[in-house]
Amino acid sequence: MSDRISSFVIPRFYQTAIALGSNLGDSAETLEKALQTLDHIPEIRVKRRSSWYKTAPIGPAQPDYLNACALLEVQLTPYQLLQTLLNVENQFGRVRQERWGPRTLDLDLILFEDFILETPDLQVPHPRMSERAFVLVPLAEIAPHWIDPISGKTIAELLEQVERSGAVT
Numbered sequence: 176m177s178d179r180i181s182s183f184v185i186p187r188f189y190q191t192a193i194a195l196g197s198n199l200g201d202s203a204e205t206l207e208k209a210l211q212t213l214d215h216i217p218e219i220r221v222k223r224r225s226s227w228y229k230t231a232p233i234g235p236a237q238p239d240y241l242n243a244c245a246l247l248e249v250q251l252t253p254y255q256l257l258q259t260l261l262n263v264e265n266q267f268g269r270v271r272q273e274r275w276g277p278r279t280l281d282l283d284l285i286l287f288e289d290f291i292l293e294t295p296d297l298q299v300p301h302p303r304m305s306e307r308a309f310v311l312v313p314l315a316e317i318a319p320h321w322i323d324p325i326s327g328k329t330i331a332e333l334l335e336q337v338e339r340s341g342a343v344t
């Protein structure tokens with residue numbers, strides 16, 4: 176009996192940061208419901224969320240975005256979390272059309288502990304994180320001291336290096 180108990184491994188919780196974006200439909204409601212949906216998944220706890228930021232679109236001409244970031248505790252691997260985020264995007268009617276085009280809901284995995292993953296389907300930290308004010312402004316609100324394992328800089332330091340005028344609360 177004691178052998179069985181000692182070999183039982185309780186899966187640990189991992190700290191992760193995600194970015195949310197929407198520029199089609201009722202974006203505020205979509206972001207709110209997306210976070211509720213994630214929080215209802217047994218392996219995910221939403222620990223903190225940023226304000227919603229209205230941001231100018233990067234990429235092709237399209238409506239302004241509403242962007243936000245959230246900190247999650249997950250009992251999932253990075254790949255399981257990515258699949259979960261893609262499933263929730265689909266649940267909210269995400270249709271993949273042009274690259275960087277408009278969308279009802281975009282969920283990106285930004286940071287997963289201090290892991291660096293560079294696989295064809297998943298790159299963590301998100302490869303375009305450090306150039307995007309629409310990610311860094313909300314993330315700096317809730318996790319300014321989190322260190323990007325690629326650059327060794329904090330989120331607050333990365334934010335100092337980008338032009339942030341397109342992101343307004």
Ligand SMILES: Nc1ncnc2c1ncn2[C@@H]1O[C@H](COP(=O)(O)OP(=O)(O)OP(=O)(O)O)[C@@H](O)[C@H]1O
Binds near residue numbers: 261296302
């Ligand atoms: N960290 C990550 N977070 C989310 N998706 C990722 C990540 N790394 C790789 N991907 C892959 O990117 C694919 C396309 O994602 P998506 O359609 O959301 O891109 P995009 O939002 O148009 O552009 P961008 O990646 O620049 O934000 C996903 O299916 C996923 O396999």
Ligand SMILES: Nc1nc2c(c(=O)[nH]1)N=C(CO)CN2
Binds near residue numbers: 196230232242
């Ligand atoms: N402001 C803003 N622009 C974007 C966004 C986004 O979330 N916000 N997402 C994109 C594709 O990931 C492309 N452009």
